[in-house]
Amino acid sequence: MTTPDTVSATVDVTRDLTGDLAVDLTADPIRAVLTHYVLGLADDALILAQRLGELVTRAPQIEEDIALANIALDLLGQARTLLGHAGEIEGAGRDEDDLAFLRDEREFRNVQLVEIPGGDFAVTMARQLIFAGYQYELYRGLVGSADPTLAGLAAKAVKEVAYHRDHARQWVLRLGDGTEESHRRMQAGLDSTWPYVDELFESGPGPGLALLDGIAVDPTSLRPAWESFVGDVIGEATLTTPQPIWRARGGRTGYHTEHLGHLLPEMQYLHRAHPGASW
Amino acid sequence: MTIPDPAPPARRGWPLWEVFVRARRGLSHQHVGSLHAPDAAMALRNARDVYTRRGEGVSIWVVPSSAVTASSPDEKDPFFDPAMDKAYRHPSFYDVPEGVSHL
Numbered sequence: 001m002t003t004p005d006t007v008s009a010t011v012d013v014t015r016d017l018t019g020d021l022a023v024d025l026t027a028d029p030i031r032a033v034l035t036h037y038v039l040g041l042a043d044d045a046l047i048l049a050q051r052l053g054e055l056v057t058r059a060p061q062i063e064e065d066i067a068l069a070n071i072a073l074d075l076l077g078q079a080r081t082l083l084g085h086a087g088e089i090e091g092a093g094r095d096e097d098d099l100a101f102l103r104d105e106r107e108f109r110n111v112q113l114v115e116i117p118g119g120d121f122a123v124t125m126a127r128q129l130i131f132a133g134y135q136y137e138l139y140r141g142l143v144g145s146a147d148p149t150l151a152g153l154a155a156k157a158v159k160e161v162a163y164h165r166d167h168a169r170q171w172v173l174r175l176g177d178g179t180e181e182s183h184r185r186m187q188a189g190l191d192s193t194w195p196y197v198d199e200l201f202e203s204g205p206g207p208g209l210a211l212l213d214g215i216a217v218d219p220t221s222l223r224p225a226w227e228s229f230v231g232d233v234i235g236e237a238t239l240t241t242p243q244p245i246w247r248a249r250g251g252r253t254g255y256h257t258e259h260l261g262h263l264l265p266e267m268q269y270l271h272r273a274h275p276g277a278s279w
Numbered sequence: 280m281t282i283p284d285p286a287p288p289a290r291r292g293w294p295l296w297e298v299f300v301r302a303r304r305g306l307s308h309q310h311v312g313s314l315h316a317p318d319a320a321m322a323l324r325n326a327r328d329v330y331t332r333r334g335e336g337v338s339i340w341v342v343p344s345s346a347v348t349a350s351s352p353d354e355k356d357p358f359f360d361p362a363m364d365k366a367y368r369h370p371s372f373y374d375v376p377e378g379v380s381h382l
Contacts, residue, residue: 061293063314063325070328170321
């Protein structure tokens with residue numbers, strides 16, 4: 001990595017697309033963009049798995065504790081496949097552990113939605129509704145990918161995510177259309193997470209996904225189906241779709257909230273303190 | 280002095296459900312345990328997460344525990360003792376023909 005970690009007014013496409021990756025955007029653009037793309041999907045799943053894992057022993061009910069841990073483990077499984085695949089495409093000999101545990105904050109390409117703290121249970125459910133709704137459409141699209149690893153993962157993961165989405169839907173319905181207090185909290189949960197929605201549906205910088213026709217799914221194409229599903233849930237839950245006055249951006253290019261910097265040490269500590277540790 | 284209730288209000292408010300899981304087609308649903316859930320739909324989902332994490336089932340029933348009528352331990356003798364000495368009720372007085380499996 002040669003570029004200093006300063007936020008520049010002019011976006012350096014090469015830096016944003018490949019950054020620390022060992023692929024040359026000019027010499028091998030498709031491989032570079034694909035590595036970046038797969039790493040983005042992987043980091044979304046990995047960081048959200050870590051956030052949900054924080055709720056183990058802290059969920060409101062033991063049954064919910066297990067449900068959230070199950071969802072976290074599904075995401076971790078997806079992250080492992082995707083990280084390993086990203087490492088293979090990059091071709092620099094990095095495996096899933098290297099990518100999960102030995103990258104720094106600026107090298108992660110997850111959207112900011114997955115890294116913000118879970119807040120109360122309603123915030124966590126708002127994020128689950130947004131993210132599982134997005135991931136469901138994403139994997140449904142990737143089932144037809146020309147990349148067999150992505151297609152295979154998507155075919156398996158779409159079933160997992162269908163459950164995550166339903167789980168979030170059930171809770172948003174009950175909290176939104178529950179008591180006065182649960183309604184207030186659920187609406188507050190939606191309000192605090194909605195500024196992070198737009199970032200999910202961005203195509204990214206530079207030539208980007210146009211190079212990956214038939215391999216990747218353009219996130220902008222997922223938005224109508226997502227809006228239809230989420231809008232129905234919000235309406236049925238007697239809640240209101242927020243109209244945020246600001247929006248998050250930059251996660252896919254390594255610009256993160258201050259929260260990721262606190263999450264990573266906890267996630268990476270063991271591997272960094274005891275490299276190569278195994279059970 | 281009032282004795283504090285050990286169960287928090289939320290926990291108290293969630294009814295108990297009995298969970299039955301069918302391991303595979305052709306078998307009957309077996310009771311596997313119980314759990315708390317706010318309603319039937321959530322009970323079904325909780326049961327999926329708590330009792331079928333390792334591929335234990337293809338179908339789940341949940342029944343409100345309050346809907347179960349149970350025999351009383353006090354009635355154990357009249358209920359069950361009379362069956363104890365009636366060995367002729369067991370299908371053990373004829374030979375199983377050779378080649379018959381799964382009997």
